[in-house]
Amino acid sequence: MAERKRRIPGWLRFLRERVPVNVEVFEELSKEPVPNHMKNWWYCLGGTPLILLGIQILTGILLTFYYVPSPDAAHASVDKITRALPFGWWIRSLHHWGANLMVIAVTLHMIRVFFTGAYRKPRELNWMIGVGLLIVTLGFGFTGYALVYDQRSYWAATVGINIAEQAPLVGPWAARLLRGGATVNPTTLTRLFVFHIGALPTLMLILVAFHVFLMRIHGIMEIDAPPAVQETPLTVKEDRKGKRRFDPDRYFAFFPDHITTEMIVALFLLTFLTMLAIVFPAPLGAPANPDETPLHIKPEWYFFPIFRWLKLTPLPLFMGGMILAGFALVFWPFLEGAWRRRRPGSEAAMLVGAASVLTVLLFLIWEALS
Amino acid sequence: MSEQTGSTSVSLQFKKVIVALFAVAFIAAVVMVGLIERERAKPEKAAVFHADEKSQQCINCHEEKHIAVNWIRQWQQSRHAEKGIGCIACHEAKKDDKDKWEHEGFLVTHVPSPRDCYGCHEKQVEQFENSHHAKASNFIGSLDNILGEVVEGGPAANLGCKQCHGSTVALDDKGVPVAGSWPNTGIGRKNPDGSQGTCTACHTRHMFSKQQAREPRTCGRCHMGPDHPQIEIFEESKHGIMFTAFRERMALDADEWIVGKTYTAAPTCATCHMSATTTQDLNHDVGIRIAWTLRPLVSKRMEDWEAKRDRMKGVCLECHAQTWVNNYFRMYDDAVNLYNNKFAIPAQNIMNKLTEAGKLESTPFADPIRWTFFELWHHEGRRARMGASMMGPDFTQWHGFYEVAKHFYAKFIPEAEALLPGVSKEALDMPEHAWKQGMTEEQIKQMLDFYQNRYGQSIE
Numbered sequence: 001m002a003e004r005k006r007r008i009p010g011w012l013r014f015l016r017e018r019v020p021v022n023v024e025v026f027e028e029l030s031k032e033p034v035p036n037h038m039k040n041w042w043y044c045l046g047g048t049p050l051i052l053l054g055i056q057i058l059t060g061i062l063l064t065f066y067y068v069p070s071p072d073a074a075h076a077s078v079d080k081i082t083r084a085l086p087f088g089w090w091i092r093s094l095h096h097w098g099a100n101l102m103v104i105a106v107t108l109h110m111i112r113v114f115f116t117g118a119y120r121k122p123r124e125l126n127w128m129i130g131v132g133l134l135i136v137t138l139g140f141g142f143t144g145y146a147l148v149y150d151q152r153s154y155w156a157a158t159v160g161i162n163i164a165e166q167a168p169l170v171g172p173w174a175a176r177l178l179r180g181g182a183t184v185n186p187t188t189l190t191r192l193f194v195f196h197i198g199a200l201p202t203l204m205l206i207l208v209a210f211h212v213f214l215m216r217i218h219g220i221m222e223i224d225a226p227p228a229v230q231e232t233p234l235t236v237k238e239d240r241k242g243k244r245r246f247d248p249d250r251y252f253a254f255f256p257d258h259i260t261t262e263m264i265v266a267l268f269l270l271t272f273l274t275m276l277a278i279v280f281p282a283p284l285g286a287p288a289n290p291d292e293t294p295l296h297i298k299p300e301w302y303f304f305p306i307f308r309w310l311k312l313t314p315l316p317l318f319m320g321g322m323i324l325a326g327f328a329l330v331f332w333p334f335l336e337g338a339w340r341r342r343r344p345g346s347e348a349a350m351l352v353g354a355a356s357v358l359t360v361l362l363f364l365i366w367e368a369l370s
Numbered sequence: 371m372s373e374q375t376g377s378t379s380v381s382l383q384f385k386k387v388i389v390a391l392f393a394v395a396f397i398a399a400v401v402m403v404g405l406i407e408r409e410r411a412k413p414e415k416a417a418v419f420h421a422d423e424k425s426q427q428c429i430n431c432h433e434e435k436h437i438a439v440n441w442i443r444q445w446q447q448s449r450h451a452e453k454g455i456g457c458i459a460c461h462e463a464k465k466d467d468k469d470k471w472e473h474e475g476f477l478v479t480h481v482p483s484p485r486d487c488y489g490c491h492e493k494q495v496e497q498f499e500n501s502h503h504a505k506a507s508n509f510i511g512s513l514d515n516i517l518g519e520v521v522e523g524g525p526a527a528n529l530g531c532k533q534c535h536g537s538t539v540a541l542d543d544k545g546v547p548v549a550g551s552w553p554n555t556g557i558g559r560k561n562p563d564g565s566q567g568t569c570t571a572c573h574t575r576h577m578f579s580k581q582q583a584r585e586p587r588t589c590g591r592c593h594m595g596p597d598h599p600q601i602e603i604f605e606e607s608k609h610g611i612m613f614t615a616f617r618e619r620m621a622l623d624a625d626e627w628i629v630g631k632t633y634t635a636a637p638t639c640a641t642c643h644m645s646a647t648t649t650q651d652l653n654h655d656v657g658i659r660i661a662w663t664l665r666p667l668v669s670k671r672m673e674d675w676e677a678k679r680d681r682m683k684g685v686c687l688e689c690h691a692q693t694w695v696n697n698y699f700r701m702y703d704d705a706v707n708l709y710n711n712k713f714a715i716p717a718q719n720i721m722n723k724l725t726e727a728g729k730l731e732s733t734p735f736a737d738p739i740r741w742t743f744f745e746l747w748h749h750e751g752r753r754a755r756m757g758a759s760m761m762g763p764d765f766t767q768w769h770g771f772y773e774v775a776k777h778f779y780a781k782f783i784p785e786a787e788a789l790l791p792g793v794s795k796e797a798l799d800m801p802e803h804a805w806k807q808g809m810t811e812e813q814i815k816q817m818l819d820f821y822q823n824r825y826g827q828s829i830e
Contacts, residue, residue, distance in 0.1 A: 076618045086411070090403045260385040267392035274399035278406065287619050291634045 033251035034258045035222045044265050045109035046215075049137075050208065051266045052102045055273070056140075059095040060197065067147065069193035071186050074149035075287040082284050093277030099141055101269065103302045106137050114332075114353050118221045124333035126214040129207050131330050136204045138302065143196040145300050149189065154288030155297045157192065158184050166315055167322075184290070304367035305360045311367075424476070425456025431474060445576040460486045463545075469562035471545035480547050481539055483561035487569050495569075497654035504567035506558025507536035513734055513744065521735050524550070532556055534592035536568065557592070581623040586613065589639040596749045598665075599769070603762035604639065612636035627652075630688040642685050649684055659685065662706055664755040667747040668714045669706045698761075704825040705758035705766065713778050714747055716797035720786050729789040739785040746782055750774040779806065 008016075016023075038044070066085060068077040081088040110130060113119055119127035146157035161184065165175035178195070180187030252258070299307055310318050328335065336349050421429055429442055445451050450459075460482040463470035469479040484504075488495040498504055509515050509531075518527035528537070528550050536556030540548050547553075547562075557571035572583040582588050590601030604610040613620065616635035624632045628646045638645075643659055646652040661679035662669050672678055679699065686695045721743055724730050730737050735744070754770025757763070783794045798806060801820050809817065 072615065072618065087403065087407055089410075090407070257382050257385075260382060260389060264385060264388050264392055267389065267396050271392060271396045271399045274396070274403060278399070278402060286621060286624075289619055289634065 029216075030253075030255035032216065032254035033219070034254050035220050035251055038220065038252075038258060038261075043112070044261055045105060045112050047262045048105040048265055048269070049102055049109060049133075050212075051262065051269055052098050052105055053204070053208070054266075055098045055269065056095060056102065057201070059091050059098065062091050063095055064197055067193075069147065069190050071149065071189050071288070074147065074189060075284075078148050078150075078284055082282070089281050090274070090277050093280075093282040094273050095144075096282035097273050097276040097280075099144060100302075101273070102137055103141060106134050110134060111353075111357060115350065116221070117349065119333040121333075121337060123214070123218055123221065124337070126211060126218070127333045128330055129211045129214070133204065133207050133211060136200055136207060139200050140196065140204070141300055141302060143192045143200065146192045147189070147196060148284065149288045150285035151288055151292075151294055152285050152298070154290070155294055156299045157188075159297050160299060160303070161188075163310065167319055298367075301364070301368065305363035308363040308367040308370075420451065420454035421456045422454060422458060424458040424462075428457040428461075428476075441576045448577045448579070450576075450578055455490070459489075467563060469539075469541055469545050469547075479545075479562070481552065481561055481563075483559075483563050483565040484567050484569055485561070485563050485565040491569075494654045498567055498569070499565075501655040502657050503557045503571075506534070507532070507538065507556060507560055507566070508558065509535055513748070516734050536560065536566075536571075580625075580627070584620075584622045584627060584638055584640045584645070586610070586638045593639075597752055598756065599753060599765060600639070600756060600760065603757055603760045603765045606762040606764055607760055609637050609761070613638060629685070634689070637685070637689075642682065647685050647688050650681060662703075662755075662759070664706070664752060664759060667718055667751070668710050669755060702758050705771075706755050708825055709751060709754055709771070709774065712800070712802040713774050714751060716794075716800065716803075717743060717746055717778065717782060720782075720794055720797055723793050724786060724790055727790050727793075739782070739789065742777060742782050742785055746774060746777050750777060 063081060066077055066081050066088070068074060078092070081092050083089070113127065113130065119130075142157070142160055145153050146160075147153070161175050161178050164178070165171045167174070176182070178188065178191055179185065180191050298304075306322070309321060313321065339348060340346055432442060433439055445457075450456075458476075458478075461478045463477045463479040465477065467477075467479065469481055470477045471480060484495045484498060514531065515527075518531040522530075532554060534556050536559030537551045537554040538560040539554065539562050540551040541562055542548055555568050555571050555574075557568060558566060559568045559571075560566055561568070570578070572588050573579060574582055586601060586604055590604075592598075593600035594602060605614070613636035619633060619635040620638070621627065621633045626632060626646070628648060629637060629641050630648045641647075643656050644653055657672065657678070659678055659682040661672055661675040661682065663672055683695050683699065686698070690698075721730075721739075724739070730740065735741060750770060750773035753765050754774055757765025757767070757770045783798070786793050797803065801817070804813070804817065
């Protein structure tokens with residue numbers, strides 16, 4: 001024993017004495033059993049947004065070093081980042097494309113969770129947190145796009161806030177909160193900036209922590225397993241010595257197997273984002289001009305379906321539809337649970353899901369082409 | 371561990387290979403970013419440029435000998451370089467040209483002139499040649515020129531007056547410009563090829579930028595100082611304040627620059643005097659919208675002044691409403707008339723009387739009163755009028771009319787009276803000067819009524 005102690009380097013002993021945690025617990029945690037279906041790439045979509053979040057945080061911090069959140073200087077600072085600063089265009093383009101891919105990854109992850117029924121008992125709350133994460137992601141997109149402060153970004157933000165203002169009860173309050181006044185004014189940019197780099201990241205990290213925590217304590221849903229197995233968290237299975245064990249034919253280890261897969265995803269994303277940055281660098285239009293409303297105002301593409309819905313319907317119907325869709329999305333696991341209790345084995349969710357995805361896609365393409 | 375990963379060990383190995391492949395791919399992508407960055411960092415790569423064969427020879431030789439290489443760098447960032455307009459297009463000379471210079475096997479000129487620009491910018495050069503700018507060096511014989519060349523001395527004039535007004539470029543027997551006459555980018559420069567003016571006064575070589583010409587500071591190089599402080603007046607005015615506050619919204623580098631369309635934040639000198647509006651085209655004749663001449667002792671209406679005033683009003687109307695514009699010009703005209711009638715014409719009459727009475731030396735600036743008189747109209751008088759013309763309140767008042775009044779009453783009149791007693795009586799008998807005799811309340815009221823009637827405060 002004494003011999004073994006001598007082999008521990010001094011710095012490690014120092015660290016262990018001051019951070020007296022049981023290393024074995026971490027080792028154990030790293031061996032989280034992962035169902036074999038996760039070897040399929042399609043099932044890596046949950047980790048993808050997390051990787052992208054890391055990229056966004058890193059590039060976002062670098063951009064914040066030079067970005068100036070004031071109406072007079074915002075566009076000029078973005079221009080400086082893009083044209084004058086070494087590697088500025090690359091970092092900005094990574095952030096720009098990272099944001100786009102983030103929306104895609106989150107959406108695909110939700111679609112996958114939906115169609116595999118992974119939101120069902122006992123994972124309903126995690127679905128709701130996931131919906132929260134989607135909303136926060138869109139919030140990031142909206143506020144981030146506004147910060148560029150070119151004509152498109154300025155007017156998209158103005159119109160976006162005006163639309164939000166129409167929501168019953170909270171709308172006017174939320175619009176005032178975002179704008180810092182009755183109309184868009186110099187404070188608005190500061191507020192959007194604070195949301196983008198302060199409030200939303202904090203909210204997102206809290207939600208992600210809960211999302212991952214719930215995912216870990218429930219274990220990952222086994223797609224092919226019977227409901228009884230799905231509802232039993234995998235992590236509580238222990239052998240007589242208290243060690244967790246699992247069937248290697250059905251599961252593989254989080255470390256190193258799954259983490260290697262995620263590394264591949266991370267490296268692929270970095271390469272892909274860099275290629276996008278090279279081929280399609282983040283654009284920058286003419287500086288925002290509050291006196292000159294452009295002929296065609298369009299939000300970012302991920303708001304296209306909502307924008308098209310707005311164009312198609314009178315405002316009360318638009319708001320009603322949005323509230324109904326939002327309610328259905330958030331409480332979907334419970335709505336479907338109630339339905340399935342009446343009609344066990346019903347796969348109506350597949351129809352609802354397919355119809356919803358197709359409608360959103362149709363609206364998106366329609367708006368893009370208009 | 372093995373029992374946990376046993377069945378996946380093969381795929382784990384495979385995954386590691388993929389990790390390695392993607393790591394290489396990512397490193398390659400980052401290297402590509404690095405290469406792009408290195409290219410971007412080169413100043414000469416900031417713009418795409420093309421040089422013809424002869425021009426490329428010029429570039430190679432200058433690069434090799436490291437002579438004026440930054441001119442090459444600047445040219446490479448210019449629109450000229452993008453379009454393939456090289457050194458030769460502007461610098462090439464013909465056998466018969468006075469300014470031809472045999473240089474490394476080429477016949478070139480040191481001094482490209484508007485005539486060289488004319489080949490491509492025909493309309494702009496024609497407009498410019500009609501302007502006062504092109505004739506700015508025709509001031510030989512003027513009081514300013516005698517002051518610079520004689521009273522002060524030639525070297526001062528070479529680096530002072532002539533750098534703005536323009537020199538007459540003189541050549542040695544090899545066709546090389548001589549010191550004293552060149553370097554010079556004065557806007558009315560007399561060029562060896564017989565042309566007058568220089569485009570590079572505002573579109574500095576070798577970037578020849580539109581953006582630079584739209585910058586108020588470009589005009590401020592010459593339009594500043596005690597006798598024509600336009601840049602200071604602009605900076606004091608609301609227009610200048612708006613420009614400073616919102617210059618990033620001015621789109622100064624836009625290809626097409628139209629007030630009310632491309633930008634709305636503020637006007638610059640170019641906006642009002644030359645640039646395009648939604649109703650007028652860009653015009654390189656800087657006087658096309660100027661109705662008064664504020665330069666001479668007594669301001670005069672320019673030829674065809676009504677049309678010029680309408681053009682200027684047209685610019686104002688891009689932002690302001692009709693009543694605002696009409697009232698402003700009424701107030702401006704009143705201020706100029708006040709200066710003319712109350713100070714300039716009476717002072718001129720007094721000087722004429724002193725001359726007729728033989729009280730003045732024949733040489734300009736030989737008598738102290740001539741300096742006083744010169745500054746009265748040339749410095750203070752212009753400041754007052756120019757301040758009024760460009761809405762600079764402090765230049766209209768304290769740097770302008772106050773100084774005019776102070777020097778008229780407290781310096782000029784006493785100096786004139788000392789030379790010829792009673793010479794100013796006629797002038798001072800004008801109702802505008804009656805206050806000097808002391809006034810009752812009733813007389814003050816009459817005086818205010820007089821100003822109201824004569825200069826008006828009514829709305830047109």
